[in-house]
Amino acid sequence: MSIAIEEVFPNSHHRLCLWHIMKKLPAKLGGHAQYKMIKKQLKNIVYNSLTIDECDENWLKMIEEFNLENNDWLKSLHKERNRWIPVYVKDKFWAGMSTSQRSESMNAFFDDYIHSKTPLKQFVEQYDSALKKKIENEKHMDFVSFNSIMPVVLGHLIERQFQNAYTNNLFKLFQDEIRGLMFCNASLLKEEGTTLVFEVVETMLGKNGEPVREVSFRVHYTELHCQLKCVCRLFEFRGILCRHVINVLIRMKVIEVLMNYIMDRWRKDIKRGYQSISNIYDDYGCDGERYRYNILTPLIQEVQQLGAKNDNSCSILVEMLKDTKEKLIAIDLEHSRVEQLKEVSTSGAKVIHSPLKVRSRGRPPTKRKQSKIEQIMKKSIAKARKKGVAGSEACSETTLAVLSEILLELL
Template identity: 60%
Template sequence: MDPLIQSAPVIEIPTVGMIFPSKTDIRLYYKAYSLGTGFGISKLGTKNGPDGKQKWFSLACAKNGVFTSRGKNILHPRPSIKTNCKARINVAVRNDGEVEITSVCLEHNHAMSPGKSRHLRSHKVLDLEVKRRLELNDEAGITLAKSFQSFVVEAGGYDNLKFDERSCRNFISESRKLRLGNGDAEALSQYFTLMQSKSPNFYYVYDLDEDSRIRNVFWADGRCRAAYQCFSDVITFDTTYLTNRYDMPFAPFVGVNHHGQSILLGCGLLSNEDSSSFIWLFNAWLTCMHGCAPKAIITDQCRSMAIAIERVFPNTKHRLCLWHIMKKLPAKFGAHTQYKSLKQTMKNIVYNSITIEQCDYEWMRMVDDFQLEDSDWLNSLYKERSKWIPVYVKHHFWAGMSTSQRSESMNAFFDDFVHSKTSLKQFVEKYDKALKRNIEKEMKLDFQSYNSSLSVVCGYPLERQFNSLYTNDILRIFHNEVAGMLYCEIQNIQQEGPTHVFDVLENILGSAGETLRDVWLKVHYTAMGNFVQCQCKMFEFRGILCRHILMVYRRMKVDQVPERYVLDRWRKDLKRGYQSITNIYDSDVSESQRKSN
């Protein structure tokens, strides 16, 4: 007889009507029962009452359900434990917190072996004492293999352990991410305390694990919080930048200021890039910003981010970074015999489609021409096309951003101060210098816009109106549209009630000045109120009037643009509250920080 069966305590078989003090107690009971019987357990779907509290759940055999293979190579299928086993207990949660078994199924459709229960995932347990010894040994330089062998010897053999070497290895890998270097925790605490003493509006919050170690951190100064009130319409979020030797991703929330410059709106350090970490970070940021969610956000294709955004920012427009998607073309189709032609075709569809109907038609034709029907990646992109292809998203305001390059440019901004070997203690000291330079850069741009003005391109009255309102960097973009009028002409005008519909032809030129293609665009203009809308959607997307609208305004002799077409976010003549906030990242901050350490 198996010695483990002999020594295992006798656990009462679950029956209907058994009552336990809490959900934890019934889980421990069923886990002990399954260990002695020889199967693993998992928690199935739950049901909540009208008050949002859990009223019902199931604990089932881990072999429940049917496995659906996602592997692409049928010659090497992935193993599965699923046998659609129906063994389970259904549990009702009472109002007083006690739980009761309401139905029981004890029959399994697979063999069970109590002697091998310790290998099942639900029965692998690293208790607090084991975790602490593993961490101490790791810090002392003792290899994991030697640490694990010491546990085997103490237990009297592998059979008496509740965990295996892989569990230990996974724990050490995780703890290394969470473990701060000498002085790091103190440096973070002192830095945040110092910042709050300089500005009561400085906000920070820690996320601690079960052993009270720092897992995630978020902070934002008073200037970031005030600036968000002006620039909360669109932000980018990207975690591809690693700032320190513990592989904790730097997670900046980045917006666009009135110069088109990246502006930091809060940031965090994460130990993991799973949905729970992002949910914690987004909730921390939302609390910091007084519950005001951004109107739009740009991220990469990270599924964990998408889940967190749906949970925390359900009403926020979510867009995927175009650059992150298009850069994968060589990896996905580089081996295709017609790769160059395929790449050019896809770029033309993505960047040059004028209408959704045109985009869909050309996409289907591309799939057919290049025989891409079985491309899972391409099919998944098409399903999510409303989140990344410009023609699908250009009707919404994105401050002109097609990618998360704002986050990447902010990362590049920090590159002068931090690197892969930077400790957290060093990071918080150098973070001051980076933010101070960014603030100084904005102040310099403000001065240049107030103290100097750009020359008009052609003296057109509308151009003079914007010259007096826009910051210089935004004005350069507008001047480019004024110059672009040279390559546009109005070919036809139709009347639709009070609205005139203009057919505008634009010649798209190449780098050498040759005409690459002609593009036809419709501009709708209503004289009453000077309402105007262009098919290219540049104003909706970027907040700056396009060359096609300027052509129509010139034809209709409109010399003054209505205020609704001059966005406040690009103006230089407005006083923004955050700009009057004192810069707390001055020289004595870093000096005080060094002395305190």
């Protein structure tokens, strides 16, 4: 497998699963009289070594102390140590992975939908359902990251910078390092030209929360370009700034880190390439961005293949793409300007509409119960209008008729 990987993926990094190796300890060394001591020292070498020299030195001491020079299994492991011991591989980016992570793989994801005895027809249907669920979950997580804000722990400007950039899940991991600051103490050790070397002493806690030991970490800080490097190499290995580096940044009163320390793969405002691939669950018409993207993708790939055939074609294509890019940027800016002008013109000439007619509370006037006086006045006014009396005469005659009717009713 390693030979095939080196041939097919020459620029990749191949590792052995740390969990599987450590799982074989009882089978390979369980018969030794001092097995428990060997296991304890081996775990300390594997998990707690900060430098390669420290790892190699402790390994040789363990071999000599327990007379393990003839153990073929340990010999093979030491020969392949650059493929599995964490201190040898931490200078490469692994997104924090040290094992094959079978429990988190795609196989485990589909276990809820299919099993070894699933018929072929049902397999296709269940596979379809599982994939749809995965897409829905990812879109939901993106929505949550965009529309909710994780509360800060320290409240420092650096923490707020990562709060605005990272997805919620990654910001939680970053906050674990923020919480670890209370156990770290940084002090300036020496100066090497323009680089400051700090010693960060971290107090390690046991299972009961009691201090177990203190570990010293070296952090190199170049103020000119704000370059940082810690001996733990958490950023190189996992893509997250460690508590030791953050401690030095706060000590140096840095309020914002460079963008190269905020990985694009962890950002919530980055559109990932695989999200542009169409699938059967997308609901889009013939005028959406995804539809246009799917039209352009195969054409651009064909042009790319033609341009990569020789240097002349490549240079011509590069110039054409640069010119096309500038034109598209200009068109986009013009379109944005036109949209802004439309919004301004629309907001400046607002149409004022009449207020909506709202029914008043209570019984409608036409159905309201009238008093005796109102009934008499209404009849009198109607009689006056029938006689054709108008103007002031109508008013006086109506008034007299009303008063007469009221007096008669009262008597």
